[in-house]
Amino acid sequence: MTKPAAVPKNPKPKVAFYWCASCGGCEETVLDLDERVLDVVAAVDIVFWPVALDFKRHDVEALPDGSILAAFVNGAVRTTEQEEMAHLLRKKAKVLVALGSCAQLGGIAGLANLSSREGILQSSYCESPSTVNAEKVFPQTLYKENGYSVSLPGLFETVCSLDQVVDVDYYLPGCPPTPKLLWDAVHVLLGGELPPKGTVLAPDRALCEECPRKDTRPEKLTLKEFKRPQDAVIDEATCVLAQGVVCLGPATRSGCEALCPQGNMPCTGCFGPTSRVRDYGAKALSAISSIIDSNDPEEIEKIVHTVPDPVGTFYRYSLPASLLRRKKIDEALKTK
Amino acid sequence: MAVKRMIKYEVERDPQFAGWVAGVIGGERVRNCIQCGLCSASCPLSPYMDYTPRRLIHMAREGFKRDVLGSFTIWLCTSCYSCTVECPRRIRVTDVMYALKRRAIEDGVYPKRFPIPVLASEFGAMIRRKGRVTESWLILRVFLKTAIIRLLGMSKLGSKLFFSGRMGLVPESIRDRKQLQTLLDAVETHKEVAA
Amino acid sequence: MKRYLYYPGCSLRGTGKAYEESLLAVFKALDVELEELEDWNCCGATAYMAIDEMNAFALAGRNLALAEKKKLDLLAPCSACYLVLNKAQRYIKEYPKVAKLLDHGFKAAGLTYTGTTKVRHPLDILINDIGLDEIKARVKRPLAGLKVAPYYGCQIVRPYATFDLTYYPVSMDKLLRAVGAEIVDYPLKTRCCGGSQKGTLPEVGLSLIHILLKEAGRRGAQVVSTICPLCQFNLDAFQDEAGKKYGEVSRPVVYFTQLLGLAFGFSAKELGLERNIVSAKRVLVKFEPVAA
Amino acid sequence: MDARNGDLRIGVYVCHCGTNIAATVDVKAVAEYAAALPGVVVSREYKYMCSDPGQELIRQDIVELKLNRIVVASCSPLLHEETFRGAVAKGGLNPFCFQMVNIREHDSWVHQDRQRATEKAIALVRAAIRRVALHKPLEKKRVPIHPDVLIVGGGIAGIHAALTLANAGKHVYLVEREPTIGGNMAKFDKTFPTLDCAACILTPKMTAVKKHPNITLWTLSEVTEVQGYVGNFEIAVTRKPRYINEDLCVGCLECIEACVYKQAKVPDEFNLGLGKRRPIYISFPQAVPQIPVIDPETCIDFKTGRCKKTCIEACGDRHAVDLKQQPKQETIKVGAIILATGYQTFDARKVPDYGYGVYPNVYTAPEVERLINASGPTGGEVILRDGRKPQSIGIIHCVGSRDENTNKWCSRVCCMYSLKLAHLLKERTGAEVYNFYIDMRAAGKAYEEFYHKLLEEGVHMIRGRVAEVTDWAVTPEEEGKLVMRAEDTLISFVRRVPVDMVVLSVGLVPHEDAKDVRRLFNISCSSEGWFLERHPKLAPVNTFTDGIFIAGACQAPKDIPDAVGQAGSAAAEAMVLIDTGYVEMEPNTAYILEEECSGCKTCIPLCPYSAITFLADKKIAHINEVLCKGCGTCVAACPSGSIKQNLFEDEEIFEEIRGVLANA
């Protein structure tokens, strides 16, 4: 039950943002605060934000340890550079916040754990249809010419969530987190009344709780077939899962206010599991396959196959944070 | 009347032989025998055997090697598989009989001029050479080796068979004799390696 | 059109010639194509097992391997062949040491065998693949009034066949009934004929032959129908001798395919009936086609 | 409170079980290993943990060392979990602060390598220590027991159990599917080894059942539905129409005489087809209830609707005959159930070598029982189907027994009943009697002596299994006879024995529908199909389903004394249950964290007992603790981890997994 030390009110607290392996959507969340972003800027001193401000790494290095109130890091960790930056920000910040699914769970980038590093390089630099690379040149981590050397960060075999690399204090879930959650989080941090370490700063019930379609799910729902959203005409008012479309709302932490169902799409689980679940995908899989409407092994097998990509479906955002974390490496190599 | 010692002493038992019987293909269940005698009762040849199959199985699993291999019983088995099918303990009696025949030939304890082992070995030799069996030649060779007198008595039947076209005199053979011999030799070599 | 690989075995080229002739005729009449397994070798029969078990499996194995390449079921009409091929196939699966050893052999001989060859008996094919209705449809002169003792012998249903009952097979009964014959109750139908014992221990073989023929007669059979070349040979060739020793037992012994052939309208000559030692003419003449 | 807290005080006890465990597992090494694990205060090994001193050891340690968690590594929890929970409770600790480790059935008895068996024991103990740290005190719930008992099957076992319970003042429902109770025993003539008349000893008990105020007897009835649990079963019984109103019939049997069928023409089931009956009939003279039954399959009125209905006429004013009678459903509540559904005999047609169904003079033993029974189809005279009296008779033992091609087991009664039939047949016919047996099994009070008596009587005893029964002759003496061929293994000859009559001593097999009955009552069967007892020695009449007991040959082949003994035992067990007045339910129920449930309803269709409902006001799921049976299926399915299960919490199981895998 250790809490990070309370934050002094004056002078203006320092805040940092960093971007690891991610799409950048989480940075958008900051901008999506609209005019409230001005309140944030007024309240804090942003000392590092590569996407928006021209601070360099050495500027951060120059800060005393622990001098940053909060560092918000989004994105998974998959290169040596990201790992170094995670360590650096950990050292300089009192509170390290994993911002968004990738930092929290590994995110979509984490699906790279289904391949090996070799496989990824091969496919990116040789096999992808738009690539011409007859000499099979691969990125080098170190390149020397005329006595100068240029280095590139190395690529890990396995994509990690942030907390697999450094100690993380809080998590802001979502792909991306909603502005409201971010706003609330900033308030909490500035307010000084800090929740227990490790808290996910979102409600701990599953999404159905706040889904407007909740009441339309029948009490005894069982399914003969699972559909993908593109293959179904989804009725706008009724429970998406009840229409046979795999919706992971029951397994997913709430807090997004059911944005996807509100947009007539199923929940794909970006907010990750509740605090009582260790492996999001396993639980989602368990719930979804439990309601298969058959006791016949062959029919079950058929129905199970109506989910064309179980790992991609159940672990879309959480493969690196799952119990297995990645595909067995030798197997991953074999398939390449 | 000559008196024969019937008692058996423990030294006459060959436990290794007992173990060997339980280890041959088809012999894995001999220890399951409950001595019900169904093998003997269902055997069409048991009326002529010196030891009934049931007795032989028990003698074998107890290791009375000399008596078992010297028995007439194993040579009377015609492989009709009645015992194997009927056995309430699923013992493959026929396979055990085969194994005992082989062991007897190996150990050289079979009745030398008795026609069955001769038939078997002549048969084997012919196949090794030609890949097929020409029945007329086989019978001729067996009789030549065992009972010339009887062969003469059979000449009437022989001629009947010949004239009805059932006795081919041209020896049959396969085309790829080399392949067959390579196959048999390879099995033979590895058998020795495995042993 | 149904196709099978045909494995005659040594006997159908020797004493059992009539079996082959009648079998080929019957299958042809039923539009079944038989392709002889190229360069087949002797199955090893029962004798070889007594000399060298592994080589016996190897002999059978070569045939199975040759057949597997053709991807057709292998028809083995001779009981001994049927049993030995089936047994080899089973034991290769059941005993890893057999499989391992044969693997060495197959490799050396440039053969491959994965265990898929199905060994079939004509009875099995006629009953299960072709069917009684089809057979009834081909009958030209039903064997009405002919009383037959169906004699299966030992090695067909024992111990590896699954197409009929082990204790009391009925497939041949059904076939012969389908072509109009009358089947007598014959509890000795799977009793051993003595196999090669007639040659080796005449008195033993003769008594077995005698009881089989005597009981067939006592139950009113005019003819004994067999499915095995060795059974046919024993019961036919030594009938005279058995009769002299244990009492008169005159009964023609024919192959079931010869009876089917007659019903389908083939002549005695086409079916090899003239090769019998004990002539079947007296009994069967009325079913023969009138000479053109 | 868990392993990460300082106040954890675990006691570990490793049992030798004499040499049962100690011979294969290094018990000392296991105890020493456990002693070094975090939280463990004391770790001991002891010869017999389940003994009084063993239990006392636990109690004392709890008191003196202030232990708050106990692990016992010994046998299967199915055997002694209750024992040790009791010992833990005696020490003043909640009995659920305890975990048992099975290092006997799952370890020492199934492995041979001492080192690896010890490693396994260590892993299992380590897992239990890690698990028990998370255990919470729990309370067992008490549920009152309904005092009535259902007995299924009205053979001698069911009858005896019913009378025992009824005499003790319990109300019993006895359900029998045949028209009369009595079962197989009612068909026997004499019983071995005393040769007293079966009817004389059975029929008084049958009548007592009918008369007993505490017994509700339903014949022609079958249980069709079983709901509930120990102490509170709800049973649906379907009563097939008898077409005679039982309340109105006085048992004068005049209707039978009046039937338009002057001659009995229908093969009589009770006499196994050896006799004939009319469409309206009574199974046998002493049938209970003494009420005729109409067989709609053969009654002319049912078939054509144009019968003169002379039966109704004969019944007159009593109006007991009711051709319009319909099946009736009864629903009852009972606290305990005794299954006494018995056996059937092996179908001799499955051994075609013996010619049953082919040769008319081959009989099964039950047929011969009827044949020699004074109230049987021939009035007790042994006459063959062809009218002859047999001069020689062969009896084949073990037909459908001791044979991997049919049934592996020894049917236990055939040796004795074969000897009994041999005696009776010899006595009635004076024939030469040959008994073909494999081994003589006469282990029972006065059984061996009975065998000796038979030997003295000059019955041939041939030790050998018969290969075949045929009608073909080798010698002139065999002509026209049935010839039995067997090896006389004591002489080592194969013998051919010609006889006039063959008796097949068929074995006992489970009822064809035993599997359906088992499913209906949710109990287990052995792989042979016999109902499975909870423990072969210590709980032979209990099943794994609490409140359901088994008696008689439905559990395994049994003779009459054993069936009666077991029936008494089952009755006593049922009585103990009822007189306790309540049952304690395992507290392993599932429960919902109300604050956490999102109301997704995933769990609701998964519960087979409808224990989960959706609370409309709170919009969350709710588990009815009384209906929950504790399977945990909903727990595994709950996608947000909001359903938990007492005794099987996620964390407890996770710790167990980590414990068995952690490197030593």
Add this chain to the structure above:
Amino acid sequence: MSNPESLVAIQNSFEPKIVAFFCNWCTYLAADLAGTSRIKYAPNIRVIRTMCSGRVDPQFVLEAFARGADGVLIGGCHPGDCHYQEGNYKTLRRVRMLRRVLREMGIEDERFRLEWISASEAERLKVAVNDMVEKIRALGPLRLEIKAEHFPEEVAA
């Protein structure tokens, strides 16, 4: 480790660790029966008892693999025989889906088995366990645990 002989040695000394989840009413009892019948089988399984195979949360299976198990065996009552009527069908549904996930994650089918073993089928239990042990022995260790532990050292070349 490049020396093939040492690899062979490791392969031979490798003893698969198998975590087994047995339901209380069928497979756990079968294991008890194997004990009372003194049927011998490979000592590689560690049994965890659940009331029903339906209690086996897929998380348990993954946890076992992640913690170093080379195989996971789930034992339940035969279809139609579940003590809780239908729990085993739910197990079957989950297992079929989970198997596909495991496959994609490179975990061979032989390492994850669902067996229906009734209370009386001690022999079947023996066969299933021995067979599983042998098949996994042939595959070699899974070594997921090692991977997880050694992760931080795994850096790009």
